[in-house]
Amino acid sequence: MIEIRNLYKRYHNHHGSDWVLKNINLTIPPNVSVGLIGANGAGKSTLLRLIAGMDKPERGEVIRHTKVSWPVGLSGGMQKNMTARQNVKFVARVHGSSSEDVKRVIKYVEDFAEIGSAFDEPVRTFSSGMRSRISFGLSLAFDFDVYISDEATAVGDKNFKAKAKAAFREKTGKASLIMVSHSEGILRELCQAGIFINKGEATWFDSIDDAIEAYHQAYGLVESAQLKQTRKDVLDARNSFKKAKAAYKEASDSNREPDKALAELKRDMNAKLKVLRKHKAALKSLQEANDDE
Numbered sequence: 175m176i177e178i179r180n181l182y183k184r185y186h187n188h189h190g191s192d193w194v195l196k197n198i199n200l201t202i203p204p205n206v207s208v209g210l211i212g213a214n215g216a217g218k219s220t221l222l223r224l225i226a227g228m229d230k231p232e233r234g235e236v237i238r239h240t241k242v243s244w245p246v247g248l249s250g251g252m253q254k255n256m257t258a259r260q261n262v263k264f265v266a267r268v269h270g271s272s273s274e275d276v277k278r279v280i281k282y283v284e285d286f287a288e289i290g291s292a293f294d295e296p297v298r299t300f301s302s303g304m305r306s307r308i309s310f311g312l313s314l315a316f317d318f319d320v321y322i323s324d325e326a327t328a329v330g331d332k333n334f335k336a337k338a339k340a341a342f343r344e345k346t347g348k349a350s351l352i353m354v355s356h357s358e359g360i361l362r363e364l365c366q367a368g369i370f371i372n373k374g375e376a377t378w379f380d381s382i383d384d385a386i387e388a389y390h391q392a393y394g395l396v397e398s399a400q401l402k403q404t405r406k407d408v409l410d411a412r413n414s415f416k417k418a419k420a421a422y423k424e425a426s427d428s429n430r431e432p433d434k435a436l437a438e439l440k441r442d443m444n445a446k447l448k449v450l451r452k453h454k455a456a457l458k459s460l461q462e463a464n465d466d467e
């Protein structure tokens with residue numbers, strides 16, 4: 175659990191010194207992944223940095239009852255004249271890992287980054303994408319309860335983006351995420367809850383969909399009719415599939431139905447699953463197209 179109490183933040187070089195965040199009070203429950211939503215300059219990255227402990231508030235406090243990561247993919251601390259392997263080893267040692275664990279971390283990052291022999295070249299020779307691969311892998315190599323991510327899934331090429339998303343998905347159940355992303359598709363995919371930041375205030379929503387909806391309403395953003403319909407199709411198809419699955423499970427558990435009836439129920443369940451997958455794929459491609467705009 176993370177508690178945010180009476181939190182105020184402003185930057186002193188800020189014109190007029192308005193509060194970026196004022197009197198924020200939130201409790202982020204354990205094992206719930208949360209997306210931060212709001213317009214440009216609303217204060218999403220600021221709140222994320224305060225949660226990660228990388229910045230100090232003017233007033234108030236963030237109480238972490240849990241192990242919180244540094245922002246995933248942050249590459250600022252890398253020594254450019256050292257190789258990726260040396261950098262990773264250094265961070266693992268500073269982190270107090272045993273020599274066995276240092277080896278495990280190096281292997282994890284080398285496998286994750288997939289940059290081949292460049293892993294033993296100085297970091298100064300790396301492209302920004304290669305650097306992101308190393309720092310992203312390095313953050314994930316350690317077991318945190320909560321991973322902090324500020325647009326970490328937005329860097330890199332298509333292949334890396336897919337890898338980054340998959341890595342976050344793989345942590346589901348073991349850890350949670352607090353993330354900023356301008357991709358609503360990614361937020362809906364990876365988060366359950368949302369925090370909408372607007373005019374210095376932060377509002378908690380148990381459902382990420384409701385947080386996105388609040389943002390859209392506040393800014394008069396209208397979702398396309400096609401996207402709305404496809405989202406509804408997915409919901410309907412999911413309900414139909416759940417019902418068909420329950421019917422099949424009940425029939426097969428009770429042993430009362432003849433084989434033929436059972437086979438029919440199974441066919442029905444599989445057909446509904448197929449429809450659900452079709453609608454989900456359509457939604458994913460519409461969301462990706464939307465995020466690219």
Ligand SMILES: Nc1ncnc2c1ncn2[C@@H]1O[C@H](COP(=O)(O)OP(=O)(O)OP(=O)(O)O)[C@@H](O)[C@H]1O
Nearest residue numbers: 185187188194212213214215216217218219220221
């Ligand atoms: N280091 C800083 N010094 C001065 N002002 C800052 C600093 N960092 C952020 N700000 C200001 O604080 C406000 C919030 O910035 P922040 O980066 O948290 O917004 P954001 O919601 O993450 O925006 P975006 O969606 O554009 O990334 C902005 O007005 C920004 O100019």
